[in-house]
Amino acid sequence: MSVMFDPDTAIYPFPPKPTPLSIDEKVYYREKIKRLLKERNAVMVAHYYTDPEIQQLAEETGGCISDSLEMARFGAKHPASTLLVAGVRFMGETAKILSPEKTILMPDTSG
Numbered sequence: 001m002s003v004m005f006d007p008d009t010a011i012y013p014f015p016p017k018p019t020p021l022s023i024d025e026k027v028y029y030r031e032k033i034k035r036l037l038k039e040r041n042a043v044m045v046a047h048y049y050t051d052p053e054i055q056q057l058a059e060e061t062g063g064c065i066s067d068s069l070e071m072a073r074f075g076a077k078h079p080a081s082t083l084l085v086a087g088v089r090f091m092g093e094t095a096k097i098l099s100p101e102k103t104i105l106m107p108d109t110s111g
Contacts, residue, residue, distance in 0.1 A: 042082035045071040
């Protein structure tokens, strides 16, 4: 049987997996995010495919979990001046199209 892909000999190996956060670190960052969302008049919108912990945080802070178009619609109707988009780039772009007056924040996934 031949091997289609061997990660040990790959020219472009996969990046190392990130170190998981401890329970205390998770609590710290959750509370910090909640505080910053409130302080900065922001709301989080999360796509269905995001990590369940991110989805839970969006729900707990008055945001939403949905598909990309509904995320943008929710953001347009929400009174917050800033949208924190947990999704891929085009989702943030769609949110900006529907809410040109709002600040749209996206995670930096470039490493």
